[in-house]
Amino acid sequence: MIEIGNLTQYEFLALNSPLNLSDGHARQELTPSQSRIIEELPSLWADAIKRPVSEVEADSRSAFFGLFGQHSYPRGEGRVLPCYSSSVAMEIFARSVAGTSDAIGLIHPTFDNIPDILRGVGLRLIPVEEEVLHEGDLDPYLMTQVGAIFVTTPNNPTGRVISEERLRVLAAQCANYDVVLALDTCFRGFDTRAHYDHYAVLEESGCRWVVIEDTGKLWPTLELKIGWLVSSENVGLPVEKVYSDILLGVSPLVMSMVRRFAEDAAGGGLAELHDFIAGNRALVRAALADLPEIEFLDPDSRASVERVGIGSRSNLAAWTALSEHNVFALPCQKFFWADPARGEGILRIALARPPAALAVGAATLRTVLAEM
Ligand code: EGV
Numbered sequence: 001m002i003e004i005g006n007l008t009q010y011e012f013l014a015l016n017s018p019l020n021l022s023d024g025h026a027r028q029e030l031t032p033s034q035s036r037i038i039e040e041l042p043s044l045w046a047d048a049i050k051r052p053v054s055e056v057e058a059d060s061r062s063a064f065f066g067l068f069g070q071h072s073y074p075r076g077e078g079r080v081l082p083c084y085s086s087s088v089a090m091e092i093f094a095r096s097v098a099g100t101s102d103a104i105g106l107i108h109p110t111f112d113n114i115p116d117i118l119r120g121v122g123l124r125l126i127p128v129e130e131e132v133l134h135e136g137d138l139d140p141y142l143m144t145q146v147g148a149i150f151v152t153t154p155n156n157p158t159g160r161v162i163s164e165e166r167l168r169v170l171a172a173q174c175a176n177y178d179v180v181l182a183l184d185t186c187f188r189g190f191d192t193r194a195h196y197d198h199y200a201v202l203e204e205s206g207c208r209w210v211v212i213e214d215t216g217k218l219w220p221t222l223e224l225k226i227g228w229l230v231s232s233e234n235v236g237l238p239v240e241k242v243y244s245d246i247l248l249g250v251s252p253l254v255m256s257m258v259r260r261f262a263e264d265a266a267g268g269g270l271a272e273l274h275d276f277i278a279g280n281r282a283l284v285r286a287a288l289a290d291l292p293e294i295e296f297l298d299p300d301s302r303a304s305v306e307r308v309g310i311g312s313r314s315n316l317a318a319w320t321a322l323s324e325h326n327v328f329a330l331p332c333q334k335f336f337w338a339d340p341a342r343g344e345g346i347l348r349i350a351l352a353r354p355p356a357a358l359a360v361g362a363a364t365l366r367t368v369l370a371e372m
Helices: 007-014 032-039 041-050 053-067 086-098 113-120 130-134 140-145 164-177 198-205 239-246 252-288 315-324 355-370
Strands: 080-083 103-108 124-129 148-152 180-184 209-214 227-231 305-309 346-350
Touching: 032 041, 032 252, 041 252, 053 080, 053 252, 080 086, 080 239, 086 113, 086 180, 086 209, 086 227, 086 239, 103 113, 103 130, 103 140, 113 124, 113 148, 124 130, 124 140, 130 164, 140 164, 148 164, 164 180, 164 198, 198 209, 227 239, 252 305, 252 355, 315 346, 315 355, 346 355
Parallel strands: 103 124, 103 148, 148 180, 180 209
Antiparallel strands: 080 227, 209 227, 305 346
16 A cells, blocks of 8 residues: 555556546547537637737637636736646745735645645645635634635535635625635536626625636646636735746637637537536446445535545555556545545545546446445
């Protein structure tokens, strides 16, 4: 049995397996209409060369933000910054916070590269339990300590979504304490409950805010994607300066491709994707049904990942047994970055996969768990 440094290092081990149920990236087959967009890439290339970058970028932005109801996203210069990935956007955000503050409140649990990036720029992390974000107030003492509160919604791996009412409450508290409210909405596309206009709520509150949007989890585009770093006029962080330290821009070809995938999604592809993920979730749940001590911990989740509680079995032992069959899941300890023990006995299964591969992986998981 091996213990590995971080979740992404577990994900590396799975990359070459056809039974990779590990990372949260989209690895299902292209739909027929998405395949046609890929065939269009040479003409998107030719078109991108002809048009001003700002125009290609604005079209991509409006297609993507509009798809999820984010109509009040800011239009001003430099307010929506395209990055190669949401982790690059995260790094830029983190560096810009580190210059103004020494601590940040961070949702617990969440994917471990977020705490690692924040720690990497020297910030002290204070956990904010997911539960607290959904009821009650943020701790007043905590609010005096931090420069920002960072919240992933829908959360990874739990799929929990901050409702419009709750976002209003959190934003008001951040406004009161002059704390930046930062949202990571990378899994937004999967859950219509996260499609209310977040920017309208944030702007109305008057708080300083940052949002990281992502195209990367939705469509099987071979890691061609955009993480958008969005900030309020009054954010008071050197986001644009740090961005300019790291990149000039992303490829207009990728921006055009994102626009076309967003248009396809608006024309029915998004509903199809939601059905696809729901079908894969049902497949995993059915494959594991009636095994003793198995629990689906996030019954309402619509994210493209599923947490499976395996009771008193060791998830590292289960991970090892699975990997011997070339099937790769994620043990959840490291999502609980402030208290890893709480992730014991939990595996995360990726659902954005071809159903046939998922079926083999889930059947193998059943066999492995039945023997433990
Ligand atoms: C997930 C991979 C990074 C991350 C995967 C992820 N790790 N970027 N260091 O993109 O849920 O599997 O978020």
